[in-house]
Amino acid sequence: MLIILAPNQGTFYDFVKARQEAGASRTRVILDRRRSERRNDGQRVSAERRHRERRATPPEAARALMSVLGFMVLHRDGDRWVP
Numbered sequence: 720m721l722i723i724l725a726p727n728q729g730t731f732y733d734f735v736k737a738r739q740e741a742g743a744s745r746t747r748v749i750l751d752r753r754r755s756e757r758r759n760d761g762q763r764v765s766a767e768r769r770h771r772e773r774r775a776t777p778p779e780a781a782r783a784l785m786s787v788l789g790f791m792v793l794h795r796d797g798d799r800w801v802p
Contacts, residue, residue, distance in 0.1 A: 720746045721800055725789040735790075751785075778802055 722739060724732045729750065736748040781791040781802040793800035 721793045721795075722746065722748045723751050723785070723791050723793065724748070725785055726751055728789045731789065 722735060724735065732748065732750045739746045739748050778801070781793065784791040784802070791802060793802055795801075
């Protein structure tokens with residue numbers, strides 16, 4: 720399980736991380752620090768050098784949880800994370 724907390728949830732992050740990652744838990748807790756797309760630096764890149772987007776857009780339900788509650792919980796489904 721992966722728990723992602725919004726950037727403004729720093730104190731809550733400390734609280735959740737200490738409890739969810741204790742012992743042999745397979746749960747990871749991370750604080751979302753992304754601000755914007757890093758590749759958008761104004762420079763044009765040739766089509767041969769472009770790579771597909773590695774970060775998938777979170778599903779609508781997960782984005783709603785992040786905006787309303789300040790966190791989202793994802794579960795692993797093969798090689799994908801799903802809400």
